[in-house]
Amino acid sequence: MINIAVCGAAGRMGQRIINSIVETEGVRFSGALERPGHPLVGQDVGLIAGCGELGVAVSDDLNGVIAACDVLIDFTAPKVSLKNLEACGLQKKAIVIGSTGFTPEERALAAELAKTTPVVLAPNMSVGVNVCFKILKDIAATLGDDFDVEIVEAHHRLKKDAPSGTAVRMGEVVAEALGRDYNKVANFHREGITGERTKEEIGMQTIRGGDIIGEHTVYFIGMGERIELSHRAMTRDMFSRGSVRAAKWVVSQKPGLYDMQDVLGLR
Numbered sequence: 293m294i295n296i297a298v299c300g301a302a303g304r305m306g307q308r309i310i311n312s313i314v315e316t317e318g319v320r321f322s323g324a325l326e327r328p329g330h331p332l333v334g335q336d337v338g339l340i341a342g343c344g345e346l347g348v349a350v351s352d353d354l355n356g357v358i359a360a361c362d363v364l365i366d367f368t369a370p371k372v373s374l375k376n377l378e379a380c381g382l383q384k385k386a387i388v389i390g391s392t393g394f395t396p397e398e399r400a401l402a403a404e405l406a407k408t409t410p411v412v413l414a415p416n417m418s419v420g421v422n423v424c425f426k427i428l429k430d431i432a433a434t435l436g437d438d439f440d441v442e443i444v445e446a447h448h449r450l451k452k453d454a455p456s457g458t459a460v461r462m463g464e465v466v467a468e469a470l471g472r473d474y475n476k477v478a479n480f481h482r483e484g485i486t487g488e489r490t491k492e493e494i495g496m497q498t499i500r501g502g503d504i505i506g507e508h509t510v511y512f513i514g515m516g517e518r519i520e521l522s523h524r525a526m527t528r529d530m531f532s533r534g535s536v537r538a539a540k541w542v543v544s545q546k547p548g549l550y551d552m553q554d555v556l557g558l559r
């Protein structure tokens with residue numbers, strides 16, 4: 293039996309992850325973390341997540357919750373996730389991180405900290421999006437430089453980072469397949485007299501509103517034809533099920549930084 297704890301337990305994803313753990317065979321829900329001062333600390337987390345009383349209270353004791361689990365699933369924010377990764381490393385516990393919005397420096401720090409413990413860090417835990425990452429590489433490499441690439445993502449009004457972690461990864465996959473540096477060719481903003489589009493740029497556009505769960509489209513636009521590869525999330529449950537799948541997988545891995553391509557055998 294694998295003991296899984298959740299950080300960000302009262303959040304949109306945290307609540308769905310708790311439901312997925314309870315529904316999954318071979319795992320046990322062992323602890324729930326929230327930020328110190330959160331009004332729900334001390335309350336039964338099953339009642340918050342809508343799956344009935346679980347006898348597990350929301351805690352703000354990071355080291356105590358880590359000690360009682362085999363793996364921590366963390367969907368919070370980059371700075372919190374890095375602190376949790378460090379704490380898991382000290383106790384030799386695995387961690388699955390779904391938070392997005394990491395800077396390149398923060399990603400480098402995650403890779404350094406992952407030398408002490410197994411870590412899955414992935415901007416999107418759904419099978420569908422991860423298959424898209426794989427397909428995108430082939431489409432981009434096959435079409436080459438004759439097709440312009442534009443990426444559009446849409447999310448709910450409460451999302452804090454932009455572009456989404458998934459859109460950034462899509463841009464990185466395409467840029468790498470085309471032999472470009474994403475950090476140099478990503479174009480996040482067009483306004484006024486912009487001049488003609490350069491051949492190399494990858495346009496990154498963000499839409500925010502209402503309760504959109506998560507939508508991504510990559511456009512490959514040529515002369516006289518275009519390809520649009522789209523993924524639309526219809527619930528958060530495939531993210532939460534993916535994170536539990538990653539937790540079951542990562543506990544038996546060597547220390548290192550992995551992603552969902554590794555978990556799903558798509559590399």
Ligand SMILES: NC(=O)C1=CN([C@@H]2O[C@H](COP(=O)(O)OP(=O)(O)OC[C@H]3O[C@@H](n4cnc5c(N)ncnc54)[C@H](O)[C@@H]3O)[C@@H](O)[C@H]2O)C=CC1
Pocket residue numbers: 299300301302303304305306325326327328330367368369370372389390391392393414415416417418453531
């Ligand atoms: N990888 C994936 O498949 C997905 C990733 N995400 C990402 O997951 C993250 C969380 O998303 P949501 O659940 O929608 O956000 P949310 O804002 O609903 O939940 C985040 C939770 O973390 C808690 N938190 C903040 N600081 C904390 C601390 N120091 N210790 C413990 N808990 C703390 C907050 O109180 C909140 O309850 C975002 O970065 C989002 O982009 C979201 C969906 C899917």
Ligand SMILES: O=C(O)C1=N[C@H](C(=O)O)C[C@H](O)C1
Pocket residue numbers: 392415416447451452455456457458459505506507525
């Ligand atoms: O914040 C969200 O909600 C989501 N974030 C992830 C991202 O930034 O890519 C994944 C998903 O689209 C939902």
